[in-house]
Every structure is written in structure tokens, then in C-alpha cells.
Amino acid sequence: MSFKVVIFDWDGTLVDSVEHIASSLHQAATELGFPAREREAYRDIIGLGMVEALGALYPGISRDEMTAIREGYGRYFFSRKTTPQNVFDGMADVLTDLRLAGRGCAVATGKSRRGLDSALTSSGLGPHFDLTRCADETRSKPDPKMLVEILEHYEIEPQDAVMIGDTRYDLDMAQRIRMPAIGVEWGVHDRAELSRYNPLAVASTVADLREALGLAR
Helix, strand or coil, rough: CCEEEEEECEEECCCCCCHHHHHHHHHHCCCCCCCEEEEEEHCCCCCCCCHHHHHHHHHCCHHHHHHHHHHHHHHHHHCCCCCCCHECHHHHHHHCCCHHHHCEEEECCCHHHHHHHHHHHHHHHHCCEEEEEEECCCCCCCCCCCHHHHHHCCCHHHHHEEEECCHHHHHHHHHHHCCCCCECCCCCHHHHHHHHCCCCEECCHHHHHHCCCCCCC
């Protein structure tokens, strides 16, 4: 599958950060008196923008309450930097080989711009990407606006790109504009959930992903 552009989700796809996000959300909310949610509830909203995620966790939450949780979340989350060791094994090589093959690489994430810019630098992955889009500067997944903006940048059609992600929000977003997608099982949602969105493949390992991208060695 020789796509011109490969678009990656960040958390749970490139970087092993799901548990840190869930813990940071739990700590920020409960210290303000919000009820604790099951661990899976925190995990399930990863991939959404923060406004949408908090609205799903705590229906009816006010704007001021949301701001307070977001501030607490930022303190907890940014207390630990994303490092090259947090990148899933083999994913940096996937990015390197895609670039060597002449393919464009981009990021479409539910992270904030502040969070992504910090992680791009501290993880060492930043130089691989031509373009990145975040939920707080476009619209939250599964709205496909960030994908549309990426396509416009490259001046290509949806079928010329592929979205790679670990959540249903990633695959739903791609499906809405008929962009091919590949799910990965090492993040938030399992194979059964990802398969509901008719991806080209669901990769269980990085080797599976390489094969789906035509990078198998």
C-alpha cells in the first residue's frame, strides 16, 4: 500500500502515554472533588480534545470546573516529559523508513498544541513530520477537520493518505471522509472495537504495521 502521506495519532500509537494520561486525569479531577471513574473510562476518552473528554467523563460540567481540571491535569501531565524511551519500540524506525521512501508524515492528535510541541521535541520524533494538527486548533476527533487540513496542505485526495491510530475516534474520523485507515492494538481500543470502522488492517505488532505500509523487511 503505497500512500503518499501517512498520518499518525500520537498518544497510544507512537508514544506509550495512555496510563500517564489516565492517571493525570484521575488525580486532577478527584482532588477537586469530582467522583473517581473506572480506569477504562479515563482510557476510553483518550484521543478526544480535552473539552470533549471532560464533557464525556462528567456530563454537565461547567466551564469554570473544566478549566480547573485542565489546569490540574497540566500540572500532573507535564511533571513527566515524553522521552525517546516512551516511543513504542520500532516506531521511530517506521517513521525513518517512510521518509526514506519519499512519503510525507503528519500527526493528527487530540493533544493540545502545547502538549504536542513539548512531546515532539522531548521524544526526538519532531523532525520526522512535515505537519501536525491538534484538537485545540481545529476540531476534536472524530470530526475530520484536522485530516482535511492535512490533505489541503499536501494537495492530495483522501485515498492518497492513510490514518494510523489506536482509538475508534481515529478510525471514525478517517471513515467520515473515506480515507483509508489502519488500527493498532497497543493503545486504547481493542481489535473488535477498531474493526467496526472497516480499517485496511488492525496491526497487533509493529511488524504487522510495517507490512501493511509496505515497509516489511
